Amino acid sequence: MPKIVDHDQRRAELIQVILKVMSEHGLAGTTIRTIARAGGFSSGVLSHYFTSKDEMVNFAFGAVAEAIFVRVDERLRTTKSPKDRVRLLVEELVPSNGIDQESIVSIAFWGTALHDPDLRSQFHERYENWRNYLRRELVAAVNESGSDETNIDDNVELLVSLADGFLISWTLDPNRYDSATRQRLITKGLKLFNL
Structure with a gap:
């Protein structure tokens, strides 16, 4: 009797392996082979779900954004x-302590999206969603x-830029920013907006 596979569960398992490999090896070191080895399955399993590395990166970013x-x-x-x-919206989009898989995937995705119109479109869609929340x-x-602030859209763009700057700095130089420093910088950043 053929084995029944729960494809949603399998995709969830695959995304965890992809995120792990991306966080350990970077985008350049993320290959079908390294993912299959890390997950303990054959490369053929991946081919049932993804047709290319870019598709895996796209899927990983989508899963991170959704989470x-x-x-x-x-x-x-x-x-x-x-x-x-x-504050919650800013905190959720930056690493809280150390380096996290979500941050690594986001930064890797940005570089890939520069050269891929489909990925760039997904980037714009996800960021527009975040802007709408903000x-x-x-x-x-x-x-x-009761403030008379009328320039909400500029403040949204500034908050997005602030959070992206934190994301990059805190991911690339995590030892420089302990948890207390991160919280202090978020507080100072939000005070610029009277928040």
């Missing part, structure tokens, strides 16, 4: 203050504070 937004939605449900909600919470924070 982040699921986590954000869960945390937003229990966070009442708009200012705290903005915009909604910034409007709520302005309304709650």
